[in-house]
Every structure is written in structure tokens, then in C-alpha cells.
Amino acid sequence: MEEISIKYDSAFKKKKGRYEEIIIAAGKIFSSKGFHRARVEEIAKEAGIGKGTVYEYFKSKRHLFVEVIKYFTTKFLKEFKEAACSGKDYREKLENALGLLIDILHESSGFFELLVRDRWEMDERLYQWMVKVRGEASKVIEDILAEGIKAGKIKDINPRIPAMILIESSRLALFSGDLGNEGMSPGGLKRAIIDVVLNGILR
Amino acid sequence: MEEISIKYDSAFKKKKGRYEEIIIAAGKIFSSKGFHRARVEEIAKEAGIGKGTVYEYFKSKRHLFVEVIKYFTTKFLKEFKEAACSGKDYREKLENALGLLIDILHESSGFFELLVRDRWEMDERLYQWMVKVRGEASKVIEDILAEGIKAGKIKDINPRIPAMILIESSRLALFSGDLGNEGMSPGGLKRAIIDVVLNGILR
Amino acid sequence: MEEISIKYDSAFKKKKGRYEEIIIAAGKIFSSKGFHRARVEEIAKEAGIGKGTVYEYFKSKRHLFVEVIKYFTTKFLKEFKEAACSGKDYREKLENALGLLIDILHESSGFFELLVRDRWEMDERLYQWMVKVRGEASKVIEDILAEGIKAGKIKDINPRIPAMILIESSRLALFSGDLGNEGMSPGGLKRAIIDVVLNGILR
Amino acid sequence: MEEISIKYDSAFKKKKGRYEEIIIAAGKIFSSKGFHRARVEEIAKEAGIGKGTVYEYFKSKRHLFVEVIKYFTTKFLKEFKEAACSGKDYREKLENALGLLIDILHESSGFFELLVRDRWEMDERLYQWMVKVRGEASKVIEDILAEGIKAGKIKDINPRIPAMILIESSRLALFSGDLGNEGMSPGGLKRAIIDVVLNGILR
DNA sequence: AATGAATGAGTCTTCATTCAT
DNA sequence: AATGAATGAAGACTCATTCAT
The missing domain is CATH 1.10.10.60 (Homeodomain-like)
Incomplete structure (x- = not known):
């Protein structure tokens, strides 16, 4: 072949x-x-x-590294934004976006750890790039939450913190298997996170 | 002096x-x-x-690295557990524990990134150690939540996922300043996270 | 054009x-x-x-190098011999030949330094070529001096050493500017060298 | 041993x-x-x-190279200056200095070719160093000639050009053997050069 | 004939580790 | 016990040369 x-x-x-x-x-x-x-x-x-x-x-190993980071984050952001559009309401959009994020983290955990791990390898420009990517990803979720707020479904709060909590929490996908949350599939994790953040855990 | x-x-x-x-x-x-x-x-x-x-x-640089990780995580776990005991109810305990975690992440972000970043440097034994540390940290929060459940304040659910969400979300302290959540002090971040996870964001 | x-x-x-x-x-x-x-x-x-x-x-970079050396030295020798013929007596011929040598050294100092500098790159055959070129150049001046001897203008000595002194001294053209002999034009240098070698400096 | x-x-x-x-x-x-x-x-x-x-x-191969050049040229200059002092009159001093130069060129031809050859390897500072060394060597001979002028033995001319001719001519020691001046010992070469430059070759 | 993408042998340089003092 | 001079394995990178087009 x-x-x-x-x-x-x-x-x-x-x-x-x-x-x-x-x-x-x-x-x-x-x-x-x-x-x-x-x-x-x-x-x-x-x-x-x-x-x-x-x-x-x-030009060099370092330059290659930078391009690798840019390539995959750009690719990810594109898919992430697309997923964030595909849904009839804020809830579906949230599920799609978070589902994609968790799937990617689950499958390509190695790559996404690069983003944190090799922070030391980044010169200032690449670091700023990463900050921008993080900001954009956050914005995608914020916009979805804002839609929910507008629709009267979500409290009228600054959606930034919840958005970032959702994104950070998705990182749990990196540890599935290692941390005893065996049996917790990407899909299950997604639902659990959304449930907690939307409803809270108070009785 | x-x-x-x-x-x-x-x-x-x-x-x-x-x-x-x-x-x-x-x-x-x-x-x-x-x-x-x-x-x-x-x-x-x-x-x-x-x-x-x-x-x-x-014996070697690698051995030193391992001992450094063990030393600081042990120190952290000890303080984390102490903070998790010092409070009159589950809510105070949660605030104290999470507050400590966020403060440490905020102050010593470099070190805690080691834990993720240099996963590649870890041999299996160190990796298992880290899994154990993560598990214990999670357990500390889970126990606090379990106390809340017992007290009837928190829904009767498996507290693992919320516990891990709380811990992961604390990582936001690593990015304060970079991500536009300037003005978000460690204390403010702590309260915001607890608020979201306890109450949810649905209206 | x-x-x-x-x-x-x-x-x-x-x-x-x-x-x-x-x-x-x-x-x-x-x-x-x-x-x-x-x-x-x-x-x-x-x-x-x-x-x-x-x-x-x-065939290779080395072969190219060899051909470059041969090309330019051949070209130089041809011009040098021609200059050495164009004059009514030994004195004019000497001035013309030395003048050409000094001009070329002055203009193409880079190339002529190759001849010394990259001696290490020369295999035996190229080295022998260079020895031959040097010998021929010397011979050109020797012949002029011999003409002077024959004409009774120059002492009846072996003209080899004076010939080689004249040639080596022409190398001073390589350093014009660097060595404080600013203002010493190629023409001035030529006259000064000929004057010293012909008349000596004793009172 | x-x-x-x-x-x-x-x-x-x-x-x-x-x-x-x-x-x-x-x-x-x-x-x-x-x-x-x-x-x-x-x-x-x-x-x-x-x-x-x-x-x-x-620090690097290049730095080593620079130090090698400096070490040997410094050593040479010191010996050269010493030789230029050891003689009862200008003539003896000239013979001693030129004799040393020719001996060194004869023995260590490889090294002294470095000085020209690897001009390409020199950064500006090393190049300036070499210019200075050349200038100092020239000055040593000039001073000897000036002594001869003062003593009324040498024509009252600028001694720079004759000094440089003497130095450049010494380079002939590099080619002894190769150029047919076999049998021309360093001592013989020295005497021949001094003779030509002092007395000239005119009858 | 002309090309330039692909190659890998060859080198400088770094730095964890050893060991004589 | 403490040291730091010495080491050489390991790896990034260059560039002359090849060869398919």
C-alpha cells in the first residue's frame, strides 16, 4: 500500500x-x-x-517545536469553535464543545501536556501565543454561557470564571485511568462536569 | 539576620x-x-x-529530582490535610483547604507545574507516587464533601467528581495575570470556584 | 549593458x-x-x-578550488610576462612588471592570500603547481635583472635573491591601509621598493 | 622520564x-x-x-584559536624585541633581529602562515591585534634603522618602507627548499637580504 | 543539461558523573 | 566529608554531494 x-x-x-x-x-x-x-x-x-x-x-529543533505547538493549537481551536456552533441551544453547544475538548485531551493527552510542561521552552512570543489560545478557548465557552444568560437560563453573572472552570475541569480527561475514575468514559466525564457546574452540588 | x-x-x-x-x-x-x-x-x-x-x-540528578518532588508534595499534603481539619463545618474546611491549595499554586506555580510537566522524567515508581498524592489530595476534599452530605447540606452523590473539579479549577491560580483574570486575587478565585461548584450557575 | x-x-x-x-x-x-x-x-x-x-x-568543491587557483594564476602569469616585456630597457620592464604585480595584489588581495592561506587545502600536485608559478614569476624578474647585469647596470650577482625580495616586498600592497602606510599608493609603493632594492639605503 | x-x-x-x-x-x-x-x-x-x-x-574552538595566536605572537614579539637590543651597533642589531625572525619563520612556518591565512577566521578584534603586532615588529626594525641614520650610516629617509621590505623579505624563509633556493641556509638568507637592502644591487 | 530536495557523515559543544586530593 | 578538574557520551546542526525529475 x-x-x-x-x-x-x-x-x-x-x-x-x-x-x-x-x-x-x-x-x-x-x-x-x-x-x-x-x-x-x-x-x-x-x-x-x-x-x-x-x-x-x-531552522532548528526549537523552531520546529514552536511550529508544532502552533499547528496543533490552531487545529484544535478551529475544531473547538466549530463544535461550539453546532447545537440548537446553549446547552447542546456546551456539550459539543466540552465533549470535543475532553475527547481531544483524552486521545492526545501527551500533546496537551506539552502546553503546560514545556512552558520553559517557550520564548516570550510563543508564550503569548499560548496565552492567546487559552483566552480564545475561554471566550468560546464564555460566549455559549452568555447565550444561556441571554436566554434567561443562566444566572446573570460574569461567565469567565465558570468558563474557565469548565475548561480546567476537562483536564480530568488526562488522568482517566490513573486516578481511580476508571469506568468514567469521556462522555460520562463531560456530563458530570456540566452537571456539577450548571446545577451545583448543594441540596 | x-x-x-x-x-x-x-x-x-x-x-x-x-x-x-x-x-x-x-x-x-x-x-x-x-x-x-x-x-x-x-x-x-x-x-x-x-x-x-x-x-x-x-545518587544522580534524577534521584535528586525524585526526592525534590517527594519532599515538596509530602510537605504540601501535610499542610493541605491540616487546613482541611481546621474549620467548624464542611464549608469552612473546604474554604481553608482550597484556599491553601490556591495560595500555594499562586506562589509556587513553578513547582507545581513540575508535577505535570516532568511526568516524562518520571520512572514508573515516581509516577505511581504522584498518582497517590493526587488521590490523597482528592480524598481530602472528598471527605469534606462527604461531611457536607452527611450533614444534609450537599446532594447525596459520589463526591469524587466534584472534588476533582474543585482541585483542577484551583489550577486557575497558575494563570492569574496571564489570562485576563487580573484583579482576581487568590481569595476571590477561591470564593468564585466554591460558589460555582456549590450553587451551580443555572438560574 | x-x-x-x-x-x-x-x-x-x-x-x-x-x-x-x-x-x-x-x-x-x-x-x-x-x-x-x-x-x-x-x-x-x-x-x-x-x-x-x-x-x-x-567533480567536487576541492576540484573546483584547484581549477580556480590554476585559472587565476595562469591569467596572472600571462599578464605578468607581458608586462615584463613591455619596456625599452630593464628598468622600464621592472617597473611595469612590479607595477602590475602590486596593482593586482592591491586589487585582488583576497585571491592572493588564498595562495598562502589555503596551502592546507592543496594536495601535492596543486602545491607543486604553486611552486612552479612562484618559480616562473621569480624567473620573470630574474630575467629582467639579468638584462640589467648584461647591460652593466647591475652588479654581477645571482639575481635570484633580489628578484624574490622584489616579489615578496610587493606583498606590502596587501596591507596598505592597515599598516599606516596610508597615502602610499600602489605607484608610490612600487617606486619605493625599486629604489631601495636598486640603490640600497646606505649613505 | x-x-x-x-x-x-x-x-x-x-x-x-x-x-x-x-x-x-x-x-x-x-x-x-x-x-x-x-x-x-x-x-x-x-x-x-x-x-x-x-x-x-x-569557551570555544574559536576562542582557543584567538588565544593561540595571541600567545605565540606575544612570545615572538618579546624575543624579537630582545634580539633587536642585543648588538653593539645598528648593524649587529639588525642582523640579530632579522636572524631571529628568519629562524622562527624557518622553523615554525606553519604557525606564521596562520597569521595571514586565517585572517578569515578573525573577528575584528583579533584582526586589529594582528595589525598591531605587525606594526610593532615594523617599529622594531625602524628603530634600528633610525639608529643607523642618526649614526650617519644610513641615508636620511623614512625608515618605514625599508623596514617593511626587510620583514616581508624574511618570509622567503618560508619557502626555502620549495623554491630552488636550496642550500640557502637561514643565515645565508639573512645576509643576502641585508646586503641587498643596505647596498642595493646597482653597480 | 540543469535542478534542488534529500541525505548523513562529521563536528562542535554540553553537562552529568567520577575520583584523586 | 567535600571538592572541582577531568571526562566522554550524546546530540544539534552543517553542508558537500547525490540523484530523481
């Missing part, structure tokens, strides 16, 4: 494929080992190319 | 102080730079000793 | 021009950076061709 | 010996291969130490 598609692929790759291929391979390796333990040669191998080729596309 | 106590300290250090001093110095450096960027020599310098001496007390 | 001749040139180049163009481009780059710091890609760019094309004409 | 002196040596080395040992080893390797072809590991091996140790004493 690999063999069969070589010609088609290689014709395509020259244009933009290589760049993206390397990003994706690097995403895998960085996610599983972190910046420092990831070896450029290993990334190249994962991408099925030679070590030097990486440097044809990226 | 610093100067005055030096002699006393250095005489005393020979017994047990050195070990702890190194841990504390290493905590500072690891927190601010992460495992890989921290240099053993810098840690030694911070501790006011020679590089070789570090290896008299710790 | 440059533009106008491009088409003509490029049509012509296919035959022999390319080869020479590359040599000239390489001469520029090697002269300004030396062998090691010169990049094949940069040479290609300077020649207005692709990197791979260089290898169509030259 | 080597063995016998180990303790004495090693006690001494710790202070300043290592630094100088590395310089000397590096001088050997740089001289014989030039900057680029010299391998740090080979320099270390020549010095009888490990590769990493070089970096304990020198």
Missing part, C-alpha cells in the same frame, strides 16, 4: 506535504517524550526522512 | 541540614528551569556547596 | 562560458571567505545557476 | 600548566592543519587530555 501510493504521494509532498508530515511526526515524538528527550533524528525517522531534511524545513 | 545565623546553621547542617538544603536549592532551580535545563552545578551553587557534594547525598 | 549582453552570453555559455563563469564566481567567493567558509550553494548563486550544476562541471 | 616527573608536573599543572599546555598543543595542530581542519578532539589528544577539558579552559 505504501509502495503503491509512492508516486502520487511524492508528487504531492514536494509542495506542502513534507512540512506538514514533519510537524505531525514531531508532534508525536514531542508529545510522548517532551522537548528535551525528543531527538531530531527520531522525529526524522518517524517522518520517514533523513535528519538533514528536517533542517531544510525548520 | 541571615548573616548571624550562618555559623549556627553550618554547624548544625553537618547532621541533617545538608540533605534538606540541597533539596530546597534543587526545588528552586528545578521549578524555575525544569529538569533538563537545571544544571547540577547551579543547584550546588544555590545550596552553597561544591558540585561533587551533591553526589554525596544523591 | 549588463542586461543587454545576457542573452548573447547565455546562448554562448552553453559551450564554454558556464565553466568559466563558475570559476569566476568561485574565485570571488573563495577569495572573500576562504575555502572552508565558502559554500557551494553560494558559489552557484553567484554564478546564477543551480547547486547541482556546479557538479556537472566540477 | 615522563613518569618520574609526573607528581611534580601534575602539582604544577593545576595552576597554569594546563592552560599553556593546551595552547601549545593547539598551536601545533592549528599550524599543521589550519583552523577548520583542526579537530578539537585531536588538540585534546595532543595535549594528553580529554575533549571536554579543552572546554574547561576555553
Whole structure:
């Protein structure tokens, strides 16, 4: 299969494929080992190319790292925003957005830990980028909550804190399995979080 | 003052102080730079000793890292549990415990990011340790919530998820300033989180 | 003018021009950076061709270097010999030959430093080539001096040493500006050298 | 012998010996291969130490190179100035100074070619250093000639050009053997150069 | 013939760790 | 016990060269 598609692929790759291929391979390796333990040669191998080729596309390991972060966060934000639109009311939108976030965290936990973990690797510009991404993600949820407020379903409060609580709480998906919440599927986690934040736990 | 106590300290250090001093110095450096960027020599310098001496007390940089994690998490857990006892009812206890957690995250954000970030550096044993610490922290909050349930104040639900939401949400303290929640003091954040989780946001 | 001749040139180049163009481009780059710091890609760019094309004409960077040395030294020797013929007597010939040498050193100091500097890059054959070039240049001056001897103007000595002193002294043109002999034009330098060597400095 | 002196040596080395040992080893390797072809590991091996140790004493290969140049030129200048003082009159001083220069060029030709050859490797500061060294060497000869002028032995001219001619001509020592002036010993070369420059070659 | 994307051998450099003092 | 000079394994990065198009 690999063999069969070589010609088609290689014709395509020259244009933009290589760049993206390397990003994706690097995403895998960085996610599983972190910046420092990831070896450029290993990334190249994962991408099925030679070590030097990486440097044809990226100035340095650090630059590659930055592009990996940007690539995946951009991709995530796009999907997240789309999910946040697809629903008939604020409640459905909330479920869709949070569901997507939790699914992604659940599946790609490695990558999302990068965002916190390798904060040390970030220069100021990348750090500001991450702050912006975080802010945008928060805004997506805030807007949904604002819709709920407008519809009279939600208390008329500043939706920022609840929005951020919802997002932070989604991080629990990272620890499923490790923390005894076995049997807690992504879907179950989503419902539980929404339930707590919407209804509270007071009797 | 610093100067005055030096002699006393250095005489005393020979017994047990050195070990702890190194841990504390290493905590500072690891927190601010992460495992890989921290240099053993810098840690030694911070501790006011020679590089070789570090290896008299710790087998390797990795071993030192493990002990640093254990030292600070143990210290944290102890304080966290104490805070969770000091209050006349579940509500006060919750405020005290969460307040402490948020304060620590706010002050020592660098260190607590270690716990997530350098997950990659952990061998299985340290990872299990961290899982245990997380579990115990969760248990502390769960017990407080259970007290509230028993007192009839809180719905009769499994308190695990709310407990973990409370803990995860506390992480917002890590981003104060960066994320536009300026003006949100640790105290304000604590109250906001408790309010949302206890009462929910539905009208 | 440059533009106008491009088409003509490029049509012509296919035959022999390319080869020479590359040599000239390489001469520029090697002269300004030396062998090691010169990049094949940069040479290609300077020649207005692709990197791979260089290898169509030259087996390797080293081979190209050798040809560059040969090309320019041959060119220089030819001009040097011509200058050494153009004069009515030994004195005029000496002035013309030395004048040319000094002018070339003054203008293309970079290239002539190659000859010494990258001695390490030379394999035995190129080294012998350089020895031969040096010998021929010396011979040109020796012959002029011999003419002077024959004419009874110059002492009847072996002209080799004076010839080589004249040539070595011409190297001072390399340092004009750096060494405080500012204001010493190539012409002035030429006259000063000839004056000293012919007349000596004793009172 | 080597063995016998180990303790004495090693006690001494710790202070300043290592630094100088590395310089000397590096001088050997740089001289014989030039900057680029010299391998740090080979320099270390020549010095009888490990590769990493070089970096304990020198920040980088380039820094080491700079120090090598400075070390040997300083040493040369010192000896050159001393030789230029040791003589009863200008003539003896000239013979001593030029004799030393020619001997050194003859023996350590590799090193002195560095001075020209690796001009490309020099940053501006090192280049200025070399200009200064050249200027000082010239000044030494100029002063000797000035003494001759004062004594009425030499024409009352600016001694700079003759001084520089004497120095440049000494470079012929670099080519003894290669250029057919076989049998021309350093001593013979010295006398020939002085003779030509002092007396000139006109009949 | 011309190209430039791909390659990997070759090097500098870092830094955890050792060990003689 | 304490030290820091010495070490060398490990890894990022460069660039001459190749070769499919």
C-alpha cells in the first residue's frame, strides 16, 4: 500500500506535504517524550526522512517545536469553535464543545501536556501565543454561557470564571485511568462536569 | 539576620541540614528551569556547596529530582490535610483547604507545574507516587464533601467528581495575570470556584 | 549593458562560458571567505545557476578550488610576462612588471592570500603547481635583472635573491591601509621598493 | 622520564600548566592543519587530555584559536624585541633581529602562515591585534634603522618602507627548499637580504 | 543539461558523573 | 566529608554531494 501510493504521494509532498508530515511526526515524538528527550533524528525517522531534511524545513529543533505547538493549537481551536456552533441551544453547544475538548485531551493527552510542561521552552512570543489560545478557548465557552444568560437560563453573572472552570475541569480527561475514575468514559466525564457546574452540588 | 545565623546553621547542617538544603536549592532551580535545563552545578551553587557534594547525598540528578518532588508534595499534603481539619463545618474546611491549595499554586506555580510537566522524567515508581498524592489530595476534599452530605447540606452523590473539579479549577491560580483574570486575587478565585461548584450557575 | 549582453552570453555559455563563469564566481567567493567558509550553494548563486550544476562541471568543491587557483594564476602569469616585456630597457620592464604585480595584489588581495592561506587545502600536485608559478614569476624578474647585469647596470650577482625580495616586498600592497602606510599608493609603493632594492639605503 | 616527573608536573599543572599546555598543543595542530581542519578532539589528544577539558579552559574552538595566536605572537614579539637590543651597533642589531625572525619563520612556518591565512577566521578584534603586532615588529626594525641614520650610516629617509621590505623579505624563509633556493641556509638568507637592502644591487 | 530536495557523515559543544586530593 | 578538574557520551546542526525529475 505504501509502495503503491509512492508516486502520487511524492508528487504531492514536494509542495506542502513534507512540512506538514514533519510537524505531525514531531508532534508525536514531542508529545510522548517532551522537548528535551525528543531527538531530531527520531522525529526524522518517524517522518520517514533523513535528519538533514528536517533542517531544510525548520531552522532548528526549537523552531520546529514552536511550529508544532502552533499547528496543533490552531487545529484544535478551529475544531473547538466549530463544535461550539453546532447545537440548537446553549446547552447542546456546551456539550459539543466540552465533549470535543475532553475527547481531544483524552486521545492526545501527551500533546496537551506539552502546553503546560514545556512552558520553559517557550520564548516570550510563543508564550503569548499560548496565552492567546487559552483566552480564545475561554471566550468560546464564555460566549455559549452568555447565550444561556441571554436566554434567561443562566444566572446573570460574569461567565469567565465558570468558563474557565469548565475548561480546567476537562483536564480530568488526562488522568482517566490513573486516578481511580476508571469506568468514567469521556462522555460520562463531560456530563458530570456540566452537571456539577450548571446545577451545583448543594441540596 | 541571615548573616548571624550562618555559623549556627553550618554547624548544625553537618547532621541533617545538608540533605534538606540541597533539596530546597534543587526545588528552586528545578521549578524555575525544569529538569533538563537545571544544571547540577547551579543547584550546588544555590545550596552553597561544591558540585561533587551533591553526589554525596544523591545518587544522580534524577534521584535528586525524585526526592525534590517527594519532599515538596509530602510537605504540601501535610499542610493541605491540616487546613482541611481546621474549620467548624464542611464549608469552612473546604474554604481553608482550597484556599491553601490556591495560595500555594499562586506562589509556587513553578513547582507545581513540575508535577505535570516532568511526568516524562518520571520512572514508573515516581509516577505511581504522584498518582497517590493526587488521590490523597482528592480524598481530602472528598471527605469534606462527604461531611457536607452527611450533614444534609450537599446532594447525596459520589463526591469524587466534584472534588476533582474543585482541585483542577484551583489550577486557575497558575494563570492569574496571564489570562485576563487580573484583579482576581487568590481569595476571590477561591470564593468564585466554591460558589460555582456549590450553587451551580443555572438560574 | 549588463542586461543587454545576457542573452548573447547565455546562448554562448552553453559551450564554454558556464565553466568559466563558475570559476569566476568561485574565485570571488573563495577569495572573500576562504575555502572552508565558502559554500557551494553560494558559489552557484553567484554564478546564477543551480547547486547541482556546479557538479556537472566540477567533480567536487576541492576540484573546483584547484581549477580556480590554476585559472587565476595562469591569467596572472600571462599578464605578468607581458608586462615584463613591455619596456625599452630593464628598468622600464621592472617597473611595469612590479607595477602590475602590486596593482593586482592591491586589487585582488583576497585571491592572493588564498595562495598562502589555503596551502592546507592543496594536495601535492596543486602545491607543486604553486611552486612552479612562484618559480616562473621569480624567473620573470630574474630575467629582467639579468638584462640589467648584461647591460652593466647591475652588479654581477645571482639575481635570484633580489628578484624574490622584489616579489615578496610587493606583498606590502596587501596591507596598505592597515599598516599606516596610508597615502602610499600602489605607484608610490612600487617606486619605493625599486629604489631601495636598486640603490640600497646606505649613505 | 615522563613518569618520574609526573607528581611534580601534575602539582604544577593545576595552576597554569594546563592552560599553556593546551595552547601549545593547539598551536601545533592549528599550524599543521589550519583552523577548520583542526579537530578539537585531536588538540585534546595532543595535549594528553580529554575533549571536554579543552572546554574547561576555553569557551570555544574559536576562542582557543584567538588565544593561540595571541600567545605565540606575544612570545615572538618579546624575543624579537630582545634580539633587536642585543648588538653593539645598528648593524649587529639588525642582523640579530632579522636572524631571529628568519629562524622562527624557518622553523615554525606553519604557525606564521596562520597569521595571514586565517585572517578569515578573525573577528575584528583579533584582526586589529594582528595589525598591531605587525606594526610593532615594523617599529622594531625602524628603530634600528633610525639608529643607523642618526649614526650617519644610513641615508636620511623614512625608515618605514625599508623596514617593511626587510620583514616581508624574511618570509622567503618560508619557502626555502620549495623554491630552488636550496642550500640557502637561514643565515645565508639573512645576509643576502641585508646586503641587498643596505647596498642595493646597482653597480 | 540543469535542478534542488534529500541525505548523513562529521563536528562542535554540553553537562552529568567520577575520583584523586 | 567535600571538592572541582577531568571526562566522554550524546546530540544539534552543517553542508558537500547525490540523484530523481
